[in-house]
Ligand SMILES: O=P(O)(O)O[C@H]1O[C@H](CO)[C@@H](O)[C@H]1O
């Protein structure tokens with residue numbers, strides 16, 4: 001592949017991309033993350049994939065939106081890996097599935113329930129979906145240093161938003177309700193729509209991935225709590241992700257000199 005060949009979906013080429021990437025779901029979040037990087041600029045836009053590049057120190061760092069759910073996230077991660085990215089931090093939002101997680105808390109998944117279909121295209125269901133342990137440690141260190149309340153726990157990845165929020169309205173509601181109750185009894189603390197695929201795809205492709213999430217809800221409550229705006233909440237995940245990436249890059253540089 002030539003260095004300037006554009007990938008089919010993210011419309012980026014090798015000469016535009018470094019080894020580190022933030023992958024939020026929402027395209028609107030991309031410039032808000034890139035604002036914390038030095039000399040950031042928009043480098044591509046195609047479908048749900050908005051891409052900025054900036055720097056932490058002298059190291060190029062990408063910010064590329066995945067869109068919602070496993071299929072578009074898989075495409076985005078696969079194409080970034082082909083271009084040379086080896087470290088991914090997803091900066092995203094989640095909902096609380098536990099009284100241990102409040103709105104605005106940082107959530108750092110240490111495993112994901114595979115209630116989705118895309119990850120089974122990579123590995124059979126009995127294979128666990130787990131993030132990179134080293135990245136998880138660095139994200140936790142960042143949350144501690146920033147003084148945010150945080151939770152490390154199992155997240156539930158679903159393919160469908162409204163079958164979680166209103167399962168009783170769906171034909172298979174009887175099954176959905178039992179599953180969600182079981183996951184909560186098993187101790188899962190959050191839910192969103194990308195982690196299971198992200199961790200399984202990264203494991204399969206031999207790269208590192210983890211997530212710095214923030215809970216958009218209190219347990220069993222989707223009511224708007226006006227004490228913290230969605231942007232303020234999102235900022236906590238962004239700051240945590242940026243600080244974690246700074247530590248990871250520093251440590252990678254130190255190790256490469258050993
Ligand atoms: O906050 P982002 O990254 O968009 O992700 C969360 O928000 C979307 C649902 O509202 C899903 O993609 C879920 O995982």
Ligand SMILES: O=c1cc[nH]c(=O)[nH]1
Nearest residue numbers: 093094095191192216
């Ligand atoms: O409520 C929410 C927020 C983010 N992601 C979800 O899946 N649900």
